[in-house]
Amino acid sequence: MQSTMMDVPLSLNHLLDRAGRLFAGNEIVSRLPDKTLRRHSFGEYYRRTRSLAAALKKFGMNKGDRVATLCWNHHAHLECYFGIPAAGGVMHTLNLRLSPDEIGWIAGDAQDRFLVVDDVLLPLYKQFAGLHKFEKVIVFPFSGAPVPPEFVDYEALIADADPDAFQYEPHDENDPVAMCYTSGTTGRSKGVVYSHRSTVLHTLVASLGDFWGLRGTDVVLPVTPMFHANSWGMPYGAMMMGVKLVFPGPHLHPDDLLDLMQLEPPTLSLGVPTIWMSLIQAFDAAQAEGSPNHGRWKLPKGMRSLVGGAAVPEALIRAFDRHGIWIMQGWGMTETSPVCTIAYPRAELREATQDERYRRAAMAGVPVPLVDLRVRDDEGLEQPWDGKSVGEIQVRGPFISGSYHQVPADPEKFTADGWLRTGDVASVDGLGFVKISDRTKDLIKSGGEWISSVDLENAIMAHPAVAEAAVIAIPDLKWSERPLACVVLKPGQAATAQDFNAHLLQHGFAKWQLPDRYEFIDAVPRTSTGKFWKMKLRERFAGHR
Numbered sequence: 278m279q280s281t282m283m284d285v286p287l288s289l290n291h292l293l294d295r296a297g298r299l300f301a302g303n304e305i306v307s308r309l310p311d312k313t314l315r316r317h318s319f320g321e322y323y324r325r326t327r328s329l330a331a332a333l334k335k336f337g338m339n340k341g342d343r344v345a346t347l348c349w350n351h352h353a354h355l356e357c358y359f360g361i362p363a364a365g366g367v368m369h370t371l372n373l374r375l376s377p378d379e380i381g382w383i384a385g386d387a388q389d390r391f392l393v394v395d396d397v398l399l400p401l402y403k404q405f406a407g408l409h410k411f412e413k414v415i416v417f418p419f420s421g422a423p424v425p426p427e428f429v430d431y432e433a434l435i436a437d438a439d440p441d442a443f444q445y446e447p448h449d450e451n452d453p454v455a456m457c458y459t460s461g462t463t464g465r466s467k468g469v470v471y472s473h474r475s476t477v478l479h480t481l482v483a484s485l486g487d488f489w490g491l492r493g494t495d496v497v498l499p500v501t502p503m504f505h506a507n508s509w510g511m512p513y514g515a516m517m518m519g520v521k522l523v524f525p526g527p528h529l530h531p532d533d534l535l536d537l538m539q540l541e542p543p544t545l546s547l548g549v550p551t552i553w554m555s556l557i558q559a560f561d562a563a564q565a566e567g568s569p570n571h572g573r574w575k576l577p578k579g580m581r582s583l584v585g586g587a588a589v590p591e592a593l594i595r596a597f598d599r600h601g602i603w604i605m606q607g608w609g610m611t612e613t614s615p616v617c618t619i620a621y622p623r624a625e626l627r628e629a630t631q632d633e634r635y636r637r638a639a640m641a642g643v644p645v646p647l648v649d650l651r652v653r654d655d656e657g658l659e660q661p662w663d664g665k666s667v668g669e670i671q672v673r674g675p676f677i678s679g680s681y682h683q684v685p686a687d688p689e690k691f692t693a694d695g696w697l698r699t700g701d702v703a704s705v706d707g708l709g710f711v712k713i714s715d716r717t718k719d720l721i722k723s724g725g726e727w728i729s730s731v732d733l734e735n736a737i738m739a740h741p742a743v744a745e746a747a748v749i750a751i752p753d754l755k756w757s758e759r760p761l762a763c764v765v766l767k768p769g770q771a772a773t774a775q776d777f778n779a780h781l782l783q784h785g786f787a788k789w790q791l792p793d794r795y796e797f798i799d800a801v802p803r804t805s806t807g808k809f810w811k812m813k814l815r816e817r818f819a820g821h822r
């Protein structure tokens with residue numbers, strides 16, 4: 278029987294129109310390089326975005342052409358999020374934390390035609406300009422300085438275009454809208470391409486009550502970069518629901534973020550655990566009498582905070598909860614749009630103790646609607662959801678990539694029956710809570726038994742003297758691999774290997790699971806997206822990658 282429902286494509290243009298019509302008075306706040314704030318209404322945003330789309334069409338942009346962005350989080354980047362697809366293009370966010378060689382390679386691989394770049398990032402652009410030739414380089418005068426004449430001035434381009442005459446490029450819901458390369462933590466980066474359909478479905482799902490729970494009265498501070506995994510999709514959700522956005526621009530130092538929270542108190546914020554750890558440490562240090570920052574900050578009480586991208590230590594969740602801020606943990610990857618699971622208080626946990634709530638919040642969470650999730654062992658056998666059996670997480674769904682840009686089908690990444698192999702090792706319990714124990718590459722295999730580096734580092738980070746800790750495997754003749762813990766102490770604190778071992782034994786670890794060695798380091802190296810970069814620690818301490 279034929280469907281009687283309208284065949285209307287899912288489209289980002291609908292979200293843009295909605296934002297312009299229904300929420301014209303809402304605000305977008307961007308922090309500029311000089312730390313002042315610039316404000317735009319959604320109404321202005323709507324017109325500027327359509328102008329950008331009109332200008333791109335005038336440049337002769339064809340459907341499916343890639344337009345790269347090299348930008349911090351701010352309103353003009355948000356204009357690219359909707360303006361490029363509105364004109365039929367694909368926004369390709371370049372990760373400004375990668376090396377210039379890597380960025381140049383990625384732009385070439387994606388065959389980007391145009392580039393939109395912040396003026397403050399021109400020195401970075403010049404370092405890879407020789408590796409890939411863009412037809413036009415459009416410079417956003419983020420600092421307010423005049424744009425050098427050899428480039429196209431973003432503001433002049435927009436001022437010249439007519440937003441009223443602009444017509445959306447005809448499209449299908451499966452047409453591509455955005456592209457992002459995996460951060461390559463464990464190998465060469467590959468291009469993930471999102472469509473209108475996948476983006477709209479992801480936005481709808483992630484915005485639901487138990488996940489982001491977006492409300493019209495929300496003020497959202499996305500610290501997660503718009504140049505990687507679409508700032509977890511929040512820009513799309515904010516437009517759909519008409520919530521105020523506060524963008525931090527290039528100022529991601531904890532003191533700057535805390536200052537911004539005083540100026541524009543958020544009700545919802547997003548970030549990776551490493552940044553959230555430094556935020557709470559800066560805040561707590563400022564509470565001490567005599568601190569130069571004493572009395573400078575208040576934390577926004579009641580703020581919800583979405584933290585993910587790497588395991589969120591229970592100690593971090595407790596530390597924020599002491600100030601009335603609840604951390605929701607999410608798990609996902611570039612390939613999954615990225616929200617796949619979120620930890621939230623299910624009805625079954627209504628009577629749970631506070632300790633149990635913390636324990637659950639420190640898990641990756643429950644699969645969101647439209648995502649099928651299974652766990653398979655090395656032999657491909659599906660594992661029961663008993664909270665014990667571990668294996669690789671595999672996922673499938675309408676906002677999960679089925680292939681990479683111009684990469685032939687790879688059995689390492691996709692199963693024969695069409696599921697994405699995530700490379701994350703986990704168990705799932707009876708309530709559907711996923712507990713990530715490691716990445717396949719980070720697991721420690723000691724005498725035939727697996728030791729979870731994530732469990733060890735989370736327990737070590739719960740020690741009061743520890744600022745951060747990362748655990749890696751080092752080769753061992755007898756056991757094949759043994760754990761080594763790299764520990765960063767809080768300023769003025771002291772602790773020994775014996776102290777940590779006693780602490781771990783107290784926290785339920787067996788003797789054979791204790792690290793063989795502790796190395797005290799100044800900082801854990803970070804990847805381009807701010808996660809612990811264990812490969813660098815392995816190079817330093819284990820002599821291999």
Ligand code: ADP
Binds near residue numbers: 585612
């Ligand atoms: P890359 O895969 O190149 O590091 P992504 O940003 O896509 O770049 O990272 C996805 C990976 O991050 C996941 O496969 C997982 O290993 C890790 N990750 C994300 N969220 C969590 C989480 N809540 N707990 C543990 N690991 C996480």
